[in-house]
Amino acid sequence: MFNLSKFRHKHWAVALLGVLAISSVLLTGYTYTHNTVSVGPDSLDLGPFVEPGFPYITTSVDARKLGPGFPTDNIAARTLALQLGDSAYACFDTDLLRWSVAWTGKFLPMVMMAQVSYKDFFNKNNKMTTVPGVPRIATGAYAGWTTGKSVRLTDRPVKEPRWKPLPANLARWNGVYVFENKAILDYSVGAAHIYEMPGSAKFGNEVAFTRNIQAENVSQELYLTAAEIVNATASEVKGGIAYIYQGPAKDTVTAIGILGKSKWQASVEVDKYLVVKLPASSKREEATVAVWRGPVSQKRAFKKFCRGKSASLPDFKKGGPGLWKETVVTQGQLSPDTAAFVTDQLTLPLRNPWKRNVRVADIAFFKDGKAAAVTFEGDVWMIDGIDRNLQNVKWKRFASGLHEPMSIEIVQDTVYVFGREGIVRLNDLNGDDVVDYYENFSNVMAQSAESREWAADLVTAPDGSFYIAKGGSQSNGPAVTPATKGKGFRLGSNENGAVLKISKDGRQAEVIATGLRGPYLGIHPTKGILTASDQQGNFVPSTPIFVIQKGDYFGVEPTLHRKDNPPVTPPLTWIPHSVDRSAISQAWITGNKMGPLNGNLIHFSFGRPGLFRVLIDSTTTPVQGGVSVINAYYPAPTSKGAENPADGQLYVTGFNLWGSSSNGISALLRLRYTGKPSYLPNHFRAGKQGIILNFDSPLDKTVTADPKNFEVKRWNYKRTEEYGSGHFKLDGSTGEETLPVVGSYLSENGKKLLLLVPEMTEVMQMEVTYHLKAADGKKIDDQFWFTINKSQELNLQKEGFNNVDLALLTAKRSEQAVAEAPASAEKGREVFQKMACAGCHSEGTRTKGMYGPPFQNLYKSERVFEDGSKLTADESYIRESILTPSKHIVKGYNEEMPSFVGVLSDNDIESVILFIKSLSRK
Template identity: 55%
Template sequence: MASVHKRLFWWAALFFMQTGCGERHQAITTNDFETAEIGPFVEAGFPFITGPLNSDKLGPGFPERNRSARTLSINLGDSAYVGFDMDLLRWSVAWDGEFLPMVTMSQISYDDFFNKGDQIPSILGTPKIATGEYAGWTIDTPNFRDPRNPIGEADSYRYGPLPEQFGRWNGLYLKGDDIGLSYTIGTTNILEYPSSTRFGTETAFSRTFALDGLQHALYLNVAEVGNELDTEVTGSVLYIYHGEARDTVTAIGVVTNHAEGLRPSIVDNKYITVRFPPTDAPIEATVLMWNGPVAKKDAFLELFSKAKIEMPDFGRGGPAYWTETVYTQGALSPDTAAYVTDILTLPLPNPWKRNVRVADAAFFDGKRAAVVTFSGDVWIVEGIDKNLERLKWRRFASGLYEPMSIEVVDGTVYVFGKEGIVRLHDLNDDGVADFYENFCNEMEQSLHSREWAADMVLAPGGGFYVAKGGIGGSSQRGTILKISADGRHVETVATGLRGPYIGIHPTKGTLSASDQQGNYVPSTPLLLVEKGDYFGFPTTPEAHQATIKSPLTWIPHRVDRSGNSQTWITGGKMGPLDEQMIHFSFARPGLFRVLIDTTSNAHQGGVSFLRANYPAPTQKGTINPADGQLYITGFNLWGSSSQGIAAFVRLRYTGLPFYLPERFKAGAQGIVLRFGVELDSAVAKDPLSFQVKRWNYKRTKEYGSGHFKLDGTPGEESMPVFSSHLSADRKAVLLVVPKMEQVMQMEVLYNLRSADGAVLEDGFWFTVNEVDEIDLTGEGFNQPIDLSINLAADRSGRTADERPSEEKGAQLFKAVACAGCHSTGVKTDGFYGPPFKDLFLSERRFEDGTSGKADADYIRESILTPAKKIVKGYDAEMPSYLGMLSESDVESLVLYIKTL
């Protein structure tokens, strides 16, 4: 790679930065992702990226089975590269020529923001040296079997790190263009320096080692050769000849300070190893490797004769890769509501043309935070104050594997990506990380892109909780795990999750989660999590037999079709939200206030939407310890109603009146909603101010669920409100609703006024897990209330449908979230479903190979049973609207879609 000292800084003409001479310059005030020039994902001057690597098909003579889920793909310079498997501690493949295609999820969407067509990359160049799926080192004897437990059958893939008694990845050091690999084999500490040398048109690869604590003999598995015809040993060099013409050779030579010398040998006519004998003294050695034409053998031998053991001094750090500071100026919202969002402008554009899709943030103190991006970068931002006038952004780390979570503990940054939890160290205090320590990689990780390293939160008392995506190949997919305070132990807390994101109360330890609507997850659930919980997404056949824990609450698809993490508001500076749980919606996007109703034997919850300006999807939130406000991060990719690419915002409490419910109770007498303001008495006592519905979902293998009445038939039950009563303090209403029963979903839509004249037109969505008697006196209803009509009443049916129309269809298209997945034009970026322009009567081709016309019957079928016919090139990710929509609703949508 080009040296860090050779970069051009022409960006300084486009915007202003700190130059080191003390002058101050104008800051970036807005971000425009569409016009910003985004550079390549692989950054010149930085030595590695992390991701999966498929090397199964390297060709004759190479291992047939060679995949690595956690690979450091290292640039050695002069178009030479190596993939280091951090799980098996091996060189999976070394090659020259071209690098890798940028096709993983974070890479392919890096400058094509909504592209989700990810793949597992394979090398683009010419393979030279490779090993198969077994440990890179073994103890006492050569061994070429993977010691990890298989996933399923004995010959299936295995994921996760080596058992610690065999080896442990410690982390990597950076120093300029050089990288140091630190790991432990048994009791032996090893530091490895990979490099390469060009001689003529050929590339030789070298591995320099410093070993300490050799209590047992160690065997380095250098290479696997599957078509060797003959071997030859000359001094410390082993030659393996290949091919029918014997015209290709693999050469392995060892230079060492060990008195007896170290020599390569071949085992089973296939595996090349180097034995390191037990000794009390440290050993240094360089293993030089080359694969090429026999005619270049003498040139390699000459190169080997000059080889020296040279190990860079990694322990003191190296020069900073990024020395520039980028300044931005935030934008404050006017105080128009109780809660408003201020924008912390991102460092885009920047000198490195780096995309900045922020995934999470964590505070060092009140004015300084660490921010991680989905592209694997960590930035440090300073100057976070009331006015946000001068934010200072510095780059701190890069090369991480699709991280979506960051925490700061005692001033040290921890990042959770697919490689595990990485602890970042700045060894020489120059503002850039030099040591990427493996804090914990004990959680398994498959190659599947949807097995996200989704979320990480601090555990009270030390350690972390993490959540892993449920669509993948490892045995820990779809789980919530507890990581011990020392990072060495992983405990399974909960299972059966499709796409979990989590939250925790920082002092009480209340653990929560959401899941992603889809197969076996009929709508968005909010969950309270305890040890041993199973939540219904079957990652194993036996999971179907497990007892499924009920959610705290379900949230309807049209309200939140894609949930994310949760944050508890602590610190006492957020007004009515203090000590409340906040749930983040990626798809809507925005925030929900979560209320919890504790019954005699259960918890049940409900949500209401916190309206504000959300410029991008909302994913994570953290409380600033100084100002006590909620800082929110998020970026776009998977289908959101927002078209914003990324944002970092502050939810700020202004002190103005707040009009969302602050407490609810659901019980035998009906529903109590308590507000933080006094209500207009006449409107609150009018039952026509409220509309109440309820329905159940069905948990099936289909994507999502329709709506079903309590008797199992499709539809929603419109529940009459027989009377409405106002509490003595005029802040709570009791809705007398007949036949309150356990039900997965209830909805209360209300049109109220506050005593100060504000219009309260909104909704509240909740779940009834248990029906207790409500203590009406304790809820502030001191006057006698006649409930006899409630006890005798029957369930009411639906109201009559209104006439279908195109206008109603257009409204429904937005209201039930069709517009979040389908474009009314031809646009496909950012949409999960096919576009609808000229859809009507067009020819549709389906995944099963059939085709058909998109007539009215097809559109209707697609709305009610979408899994029957999947358009070619798309996934079965649309939920059924059976029971959600009336006959008039469906016909109105058909009429509207015909016009597009």
């Protein structure tokens, strides 16, 4: 058996084994091919996030507080944090093409979202990365390279970072080559093409930072600003070396020199910048720039070091040796064919030679059925051997070093990944199945350092362009930008909470829609229908699904990014919080091998977790829709997925972090059609006479004829800056309305059902609960949720209903009060589960993965809030927390709970209070 004692959190180990369902596979289901590696019983221990053999990680870095003498306008959202050797490190800002900071000592702390949760799997308390050790060199928020003359922006105060790259006609980041354990930076400055290999070198006890630079097509002189020294006391240029001194005694010096014979010149500008001038040249020029900061007593040693030969760049353009040679083979687990749709599990390669965590964020397929999967760690794995039985699934590491990527696409057999650095095109230059060149396909989108402004989604349009979704800069991040006027958000960039179209060449970005909180996308691969979801929270009353058109605004005021006053575009449908509190992406089934789901839109729920079938009523303007649950086994959050062209099935990825009803960490599933009957609704219409539902299988006529087998509710939400919304009747009062079903009719083919419901009108949320029987005897107890954006007359004859007694809609009805069971702790537990409270609050003491405080021993405990105030958790406090949760936020938690006003009755609330009281010590 595996020794799980070394796991930092044993509950994760147990959950992991459950997720993978490989109790019989653990000892036999993993092998390595090509340089076989022997893996011991503790092999599930994870290695460090930063791997010593890879030259960099991508990250954001806040270097505004390095200390006296360093610039204070120094923060970068997109950098390569480079491991240079000799305990020396540097960050290269790919937006401004500058060394933002270089230091010695320790590497960066792992505190960003993917880093802090890498081993501490539910830790969301991310921070902004700051520089440890001893800072040596820094520049401010201006271009690292300029043409024609040296131009900098630091001589005037910078209020807020621009959060965008330099204009491409002035300078552009092209990408990075990985050659052995070195990074070769590739960028353009004007017409010039620059390759740079950062490094370090020791002379005596000192460390110099080296920049081996190759410059081509330098049609006009270039200037490299290598360092800024704010509190200089003197400067000089002597013997080809430029010096800037600090301190009254001038005892500290920062110097820049050029190794070997070169026409490049080092200089000091404005008494605080160390600059290298590259004269115009038609030839390829190559030299090593060395920068050093240290005691004046070591000046002579640095001068001697600069007399050395310039290093040459290796032959990197053909690719280098593959960093990961092994292939990991896993055995999946097939689900028995117990329903129309089941989930098979592809075992993740967690037992791998690098002890690398594998949290699968997205998957894409080549035409032959081979797949590429991207992980939140920043890795890409190639997956082969995906067949019917999944007994020989081969995993091969393909790429690494990406910045919190959550999307992957394959276009013309080329892999594209969307992370915080932008869209990266992955190039294997020598055919060894390992990426050699990480090409910047597009970084034209803005990107701030706020953690929740994540690179949420990337989809490919039929014309070869791309759409991306960017997260809104929510307040529950590191707060590196000011708070907005609207509650719950930070300023972020001017494209946070937006959907953008990226041109086919990656060079242009067009804002398509704004006003979103946490959008994720779906697109029809041939028709180009673009959809999105958003996540309930501030300004988002419940989970919506949208059909996106250019110019849409979806109601989140802090991400409006417009000066006009656009109307709020209604969603295709709303989904109640208790059904899907955290939505992710969508996928279309366009093949012919998924049975009843062929041609359907599938929606992914992170919080539930699970998949929904989306039905669209296109007869109205605007269109309206509804959802039903595709019941199957979902052992981890379901986030994204893609249809495999080889077998036509839907493959589903997801990983845990932000709070889900599932405790599983990650899974890769195959939603497989078994050929058994499906009992889901596949078509709906809603209008003035009622609701029409068409089912995949014929229904029992006797059962459907009884209106008592149906329950219909409706309610509205209120969009405010508070988190989520309660439920409200059409007259504005709190609560939900129960509508009578006065008649039910079945079509001749036995599949289409008409419910006569009086007083149908526009409403944000409707819920139909049905207790039916299929014609084959199968019991069907399920629900359907939908929105009515436009209530119009239904053409009942066209729908196949000819003998409908419409007089039932106007007949006088007597209402009978429904007796409610007395409040009880048992009922409170049922409410706790039904309302999805269990996804955020533990009824024990667990806090990992939970958005809210645990309930055990909550009653009568002292609650300490973010503002320092305190209260005792008595009945009154618990009731207030259910109805107005934003009034008091417990210290250490964020405002992430909606109001249950109008959702829970007084009896429900009293039952929840009794349940919480029952969890306290006697």
